[in-house]
Amino acid sequence: VAALEGKCVAAPEPPSAGPSEYTMASVPLIQPNFMALMVTVWGALGSILQFCCVGLQKKRCRMAEDLELRGYQEEVVERALRGENVIIWLPTGSGKTRAAVYVAKKHLETTRGAKVVVLVNKVHLVAQLYTKEFEPYLGHGYTLVPVSGDSKEKDFFGPVLKDSDVVICTAQILYNAMTNMEETKHVELSDITLLIIDECHNTHKESVYNKVMACYVEKKLERELPLPQILGLTASPGTGGAKNLEKAVDHVLEICANLDSAIVSTKNCVSELKQKVPRPVKQFDIVDKRLEDPLGDHLKRMMEMIHEYMNIPPDFNLRKCGTQEYEADVVILEQNGVKQNNRLLAQCALHLRQYNDALLINDTLRMMDAYRSLNEFYKNKSTTAIDGTDYFLAGLFQENQVELKKLAGDSRYENPKMGMLETTLLTQFGPSVKSKGILFSKTRKSIYCLKDWVLDNKALQEAGVKAAILTGAGNGNTHMTQADTIRDFRDDKVNLLISTSVAEEGLDIPECNLVVRYGLLTNEIAQLQASGRARAKESRYSVVADKGGKEVRRELTNECLEKLSIEAIAKVQQMSTPEFRTKLQKEAVCLRKLTEAGKREKRGRNTAASVKLLCRNCLKVVACGSDIKLLDDMHYVNVNPDFEHYTVGGEVNINKSFEDWEPGRTINCSTCNQVQWVLCQLKLS
Structure with a gap:
């Protein structure tokens, strides 16, 4: 509506060249000079809309162009872009996931009816990969859905996959959908065209990754087609506990067979990779054991x-x-x-x-x-x-x-490792020094004690150390709390994360210039991932340990195992492996069937009614195996209406809401008051 000389006049129908989706009522009587003005307005409006459309196209083009790969990333995705099953082997912080996004984008552009599923092995990685990696580059042109145990989409996974282009979920969500025959929940591997598996070195033994891939391998051997293309991502497949090259090669071959994939790494761009992903300077901060304890x-x-x-x-x-x-x-x-x-x-x-x-x-x-x-x-x-x-x-x-x-309370006999830890931190932190670090320790209990120590330590407080706890979700810690902690770390509100192994794998943590491993005994994969957190230039990786202690020996052993893994991968890459992979796959299928038969035989040895459940504290019989039922493949519930060996205790407080159940009070043993169960209200479908 245009206003002229105090009168409101409705605009006429736009010219044919104007934007046809806009229609306005015409006015039967309109002065000629108004008509000229309206045509001018419509021309200007058309230009604005045309400019907006061009701007939107430019934005989309810019987002697509922003997804550029480095030379070593381009090298490792070549075979994946040809539709081959591959495992991308690149160090932590080198952009494996970005390379996977690129492969997914090209797959969506070139494959009719493409369906991409991205699997992760930890719940918090669902939102992270969606928000940080896939949505920014694919969200403008495709439908992306993150699905975890907390989301309603898990109960309608079949339709969700059908209506989406990319689904990011935990491996358990996909496996549940594959084994659930309800129409709204069931999916087949044939519904997926590209399956991306993050941290794929976990595809072994009884892991959910391996259960998913076991279905894939069986279908492949039985020639049930079509099957999705596989893209695995790992910083290291490890050696599987092997101490010699032959067995390490067998382990890498087993991972490749489980994923039905070849393992690829950069050969022509090694110097670029080393420049973009520098290794930290490693040091052992060793102390003598205390003479008296x-x-x-x-x-x-x-x-x-x-x-x-x-x-x-x-x-x-x-x-x-x-x-x-x-x-x-x-x-x-x-x-x-x-x-x-x-x-x-x-x-x-x-x-x-x-x-x-x-x-x-x-x-x-x-x-x-x-x-x-x-x-x-x-x-x-x-x-x-x-x-x-x-x-x-x-x-x-x-x-x-x-x-x-x-x-x-006698400070004369205090732990000398704590003094060395203080010295190690003070070499990187100071009032005028901008540093960020991660302190890894073994247990939840130890990291809370370490945080209290940092807060009580005058020297560390004067040096500006601002510590926060980072643990896996659970025991009252929500994924939101975890995300808040990482955001505070990124925004410099926190400069020292004290963490369990949850921060070693997968979390999107900003560059650090100090990583400290304190009292840890882990394998070579966890050690490699921890060192990969020190991504800043001239960063340090410190191991604080007793002289001659197990931590030092394990660290040195892991260094040897890392080299052994690299040699094993090189050997496997030189092999013509498809036939050998098929042989391993057939053996794995037979072994799996034998194992399952053994489990069934073991379960059949005793009837449910003959199994007694005892209170762990007083050893009194409180229930029979026949009283326990499994609901929704997750809740073990006592369904015996005559269950009476208990008293009701206090409220259970969990810092989290659940879609299908609510916690109530504790159920305690009537003899010794030991907490045994939780009274829950289930929302049955």
Whole structure:
């Protein structure tokens, strides 16, 4: 509507050259000068719309042009662009996923009825790959849908895949859809034209990746076509525990066979790869073991008293206290106690594990952290004692509690590794120094203790260290919390992430100039991924450990295994492998069928009614196997209406909402008040 001389006049029908989708009412009586004005307006409007359309086209072209690959990326995608099944092997931070996006884009452009599915092995990677990688480059021209266990789309996966061009999901979501015969949930591998598998070195043994690919391999051997093209992504396939080249080659061949793919890497652009993805400077920050450890010695004496009380079977030898081997031994002892209905043996073994945990913490963290760990365990034990074993174990701790706390507070015997860790951090952090680092430790408990230590450490606070915890989702941690932490790290609100192994694989973490591995024993793949987090120039990778300790030996062993893996890949790449892959695939199918038959035979040995479920604490029978049903392939539920061996406890608070169930109160043993179950409200479909 145009306004002229105080009058409103409706515009006429636009000329034929104008934008036809716009129609306006014409006015029967209109002055000639108004007509000239309206034509001018329509001409201008047409030009504006034409400019907008051109701008949109330019934006789309620009987004497509932005998806440019480096030389080494172009080299590794060549065979994938020809439709071959390949595993892209590139180091962490080199842009494997970006190369996969490029392959997906070309596949969508050239394949009629293309359906791309991207599989990840961790829930948080669904949103990350969607937001950071695929949506920015493909979202303008294609329909992309992220699907995880938290999303409603998982219940309608069949229609979702049918109506989408690209689906990003966990491997479990796809496998559930493949095995579920309901029309709204079922999909076939033949519905997919390109299957991208992130962190594909996990395609082995009983992993969900391998279950998906087992279906693929069986269909291939039975010539059930069509099947999707496979594109795997990995920083290292590892050696599978092999210590020599022959067995390492066998492992790489097995991964290739499981994925029905050849493994490709850059040959002509190695110098560019090294320039774009520099390796950090590695250093071992070694300390001498403390000469005296009064707290550790006192804990060991208490453990000896428990050994004497429990009367360990003469044919059972416990290994050295304060080691992972000792922990494995007491776990077996507890299991034996339950099987024999020997509560004394089971409970003593359970408590010994807590003492061993305290020794491990004392060796890695502060002495006070070790004391607090044990004190927390015993807080409620004295009030729930039901026999002489409980009174002995609780009494032993109470008698020694004051002395333990006193020893834990004696700074003369503090853990020297903590001092070395402080020195390592201070070499990179300072009031006027801009640094970012990741501190890797083994357990959730240890990373929370390390954060408390950073906050309590005056020197680190003066150096401007701002620490935050990064763990996997679970135990009250949501994916949103995880994303918030990484965003704070990117925005410099946090400059030190203290993390478990969750940050070693897959997470989109900005460049760091310091990576510290503290008290970790992992394989060569995890070590390689951790070092790949130090992406900034002149970055450092530090291993803080005792002189001659297991951590140093494992680190050096992993370096050798990394080289062995590289040699094995080179050997495999020189082979003509398709026939050998088929042979391995046939053997794998036979082995899988034998394993499944063995599992079925084992399940059939006992009827459900003959299986008894015991309270772990008091060993009282609380349910039968026939009382337990599996709902929706995920919820194990006691459906016996006469179930009565319980009391209702407090509310269960979970920092997360679930689509198909809500947590209620705890269900406790009526004899000893041990928490056994959770009362849930299920929303059955």
